[in-house]
Amino acid sequence: MRGVIMHAPGDVRVEERERPAVVEPTDAVIRVTAACICGSDLWPYRGAEPVDGPMPMGHEYVGVVEEIGAEVRTIQVGDFVVGSFFASDNTCEICRAGYQSRCVHAVLMGQIGTQAEFARIPLADGTLVATATHPTAEQVPGLLAASDVLGTGWFAAVAAEAGPGKTVAVVGDGAVGLLGVLAARELGATSIITMSRHADRQALARRYGATAVVEERGDDGVARIKELTGGLGAHSVIEAVGTQESMMQAIRATRPGGHVGYVGVAHDVSLPGEELFFSGVHLHGGPAPVRRFLPELIDLVMKGGIDPGAVFDLTLPLDEAAEGYRAMDQRRATKVLLTP
Amino acid sequence: MRGVIMHAPGDVRVEERERPAVVEPTDAVIRVTAACICGSDLWPYRGAEPVDGPMPMGHEYVGVVEEIGAEVRTIQVGDFVVGSFFASDNTCEICRAGYQSRCVHAVLMGQIGTQAEFARIPLADGTLVATATHPTAEQVPGLLAASDVLGTGWFAAVAAEAGPGKTVAVVGDGAVGLLGVLAARELGATSIITMSRHADRQALARRYGATAVVEERGDDGVARIKELTGGLGAHSVIEAVGTQESMMQAIRATRPGGHVGYVGVAHDVSLPGEELFFSGVHLHGGPAPVRRFLPELIDLVMKGGIDPGAVFDLTLPLDEAAEGYRAMDQRRATKVLLTP
Missing domain, CATH: 3.90.180.10 (Medium-chain alcohol dehydrogenases, catalytic domain)
Known part of the structure; x- marks a missing residue:
């Protein structure tokens, strides 16, 4: 064959x-x-x-x-x-x-x-x-x-506890991130912010249920998420990239007590313990x-x-x-x- | 004054x-x-x-x-x-x-x-x-x-999702770890393993509900927890120290899909992203x-x-x-x- x-x-x-x-x-x-x-x-x-x-x-x-x-x-x-x-x-x-x-x-x-x-x-x-x-x-x-x-994006949305009343941010606009948007919508999320700078992917994200687009990355992207969430950060953040920048962007964009669902296969990622401790977020993910x-x-x-x-x-x-x-x-x- | x-x-x-x-x-x-x-x-x-x-x-x-x-x-x-x-x-x-x-x-x-x-x-x-x-x-x-x-140990037990049917391991035998044992018992945990090498603290842990004691630390301690949990790891692990060794001990002692509740104030801790990803654990904690x-x-x-x-x-x-x-x-x- x-x-x-x-x-x-x-x-x-x-x-x-x-x-x-x-x-x-x-x-x-x-x-x-x-x-x-x-x-x-x-x-x-x-x-x-x-x-x-x-x-x-x-x-x-x-x-x-x-x-x-x-x-x-x-x-x-x-x-x-x-x-x-x-x-x-x-x-x-x-x-x-x-x-x-x-x-x-x-x-x-x-x-x-x-x-x-x-x-x-x-x-x-x-x-x-x-x-x-x-x-x-x-x-x-x-x-x-x-x-x-889809199964991976769905798991990420579940791990991030996307649901009614929640604002969900999605880091990564590849297929998993896009389907994380779809999953968050199906799970009943109230607002869904896609982080993307590609027009075609933004369009598909909107079709899948995204209610806002943030083009900035890193600290600027975090600042925009905070602006969109009354200064608090998103309730739920889906991480679908797997780099140091994307993981920190996800953790920092999440409000205290919120949930990060991370499914981007980690490559050269090292999470600073002190920052993670004081962030107060929930972290869950891995191979879906x-x-x-x-x-x-x-x-x-x-x-x-x-x-x-x-x-x-x-x-x-x-x-x-x-x-x-x-x-x-x-x-x-x-x-x-x-x-x- | x-x-x-x-x-x-x-x-x-x-x-x-x-x-x-x-x-x-x-x-x-x-x-x-x-x-x-x-x-x-x-x-x-x-x-x-x-x-x-x-x-x-x-x-x-x-x-x-x-x-x-x-x-x-x-x-x-x-x-x-x-x-x-x-x-x-x-x-x-x-x-x-x-x-x-x-x-x-x-x-x-x-x-x-x-x-x-x-x-x-x-x-x-x-x-x-x-x-x-x-x-x-x-x-x-x-x-x-x-x-x-007590409030901190309780939060750790809640973050680790201690409850009926669960085996809970507790890393750290200071006051918070000991009260994490008490909290796990009050929350209905089925088995509670305290990790301690001090006889007086072991005794108080048993009084608070510990059903087993593991004296080994690090990889040896993890191996003992696996032995006591059918090779899978504990459902719930309370981390109440805040060092690199104690955090990794907690993560490695937890089964895939299990929960780590960490409340030891992190000092010089850096979590390897790849290992955390493939561990499949839930991580939640911070200032209680x-x-x-x-x-x-x-x-x-x-x-x-x-x-x-x-x-x-x-x-x-x-x-x-x-x-x-x-x-x-x-x-x-x-x-x-x-x-x-």
Whole structure:
């Protein structure tokens, strides 16, 4: 089968890979209907994370089940399924508490590489959620978004305790930040401030529910958030970048007792203890337990109540994945959908 | 009047100070019935915080109202009152959300110095809670504890979401850590692990509800907590020290999705963003909004349901404050009560 391999920073190729098969009796193999390129794939692409030899790429996926192991009970061949970037048993104590991304048996899907024609999904019963009916072509991008960026933005909004009566600020205008705006709106937030300096992303943020735009960054951005919130700061701040500047911007833009939900994968971040202590904020985040939210998100997408698929502004055949990486790296695209 | 002044690290004297009077119409002046020495007073005493000229000391207090300003409505002359280490209006948006320590009009009582015969209390209506009747001598230490260390331990337990079904670990066996144990028990925690290597403090922790003791620190302490929690870590961890080691011990001892409540005043702490991100814990803390809990804590103390005053293992007249500082510095005393 064909699949994406990163050989070195900036060097992404679509090559022939061995077609996956069931290995463990709890596995399923799916034919990938759609995969995509994640903002986190850009870290190694840009050399900010090491590339230790050829790496299969991709951890977002929706598809149709081709084969199941002998112990798979709830997923059947022919099902259309959505999973997330961590395979999880969904039965351990950590999963039951809603932290499937830290399942005691978690498998990182990035190791498997879903930017490919087929993918092996470990712990299929726990990992995959089948749709009631096969989706239309228009519904596929939304389901793919649910698999990672929507689930991550949703978790960030939940971690930030977005809800009625709350003012939510969103640091980061990539797909996760934009879908954090959508999640905050769905959770009932009263005001949503997007921090963005790109007109196209501002427009999508407004479509998703943003009520104000702040173009300033860093201390100036914090000052603007304070101005918009009676000098107090936002109740809830979603952090969807992962840099020192974005984390401090998020913490400083939050009022005492408020909540920061941070989902940008941290890179070279160090939080000053004294400032954090006196900030009085709640801090919660990490790799989103997308599986917790999948049934609800799939339902919302299938009913047409939300359109998270709009974050995909470039669709390419799998064989043109390298162009997709370039487009995202150069910010010509927010999020690229790949069709094997 | 007599009051404690710190002139330099290790140099604490009881001297004649001007007797305070009402300055703002929202002030009250109290005759201090009991004050105490806080673990945080030891930071400047030990030279870990600067002493910029002579500093009045003390921020914990209970006493009887001597005088009130023209705009004080809910507090009357003759009331026995308990306050906390931040004066707060208790009406601003931040106070109403339960973060009175970050009131928009907050005044740090440490600037006023309550280790003295009298103290001016700003924002008396918001800051002070009057007891229904004057307490007995036996109840005074418990009320004084409520004013700071109990309120702080309680906030830490609430921030760590201690409750039924939860295993709570407590890092730090000073007065705040010990009262964090008591708070966790009162909040219904199922198991409470105190991290302590001092026999007397272990004994008090057990009296307050600890069900297990871990003597190891750092990585070894974390490993022991994991052993005691099925390899997962505690649901809730109270951090009551404020060092890099204690913060990392707290974060690492917490299971993914669990909660760290941290109240040790951070000194030279820097949290590694990557590790925090992948830990998946909730982090909340800071200067405790003791005022939020005072009515409930005063009620518990007056009814005799809890005995937080047992953390005071040395009582001295105000004039012997210097000996009190020495005793706490040398760990001969956990917590010193001063009687003006």
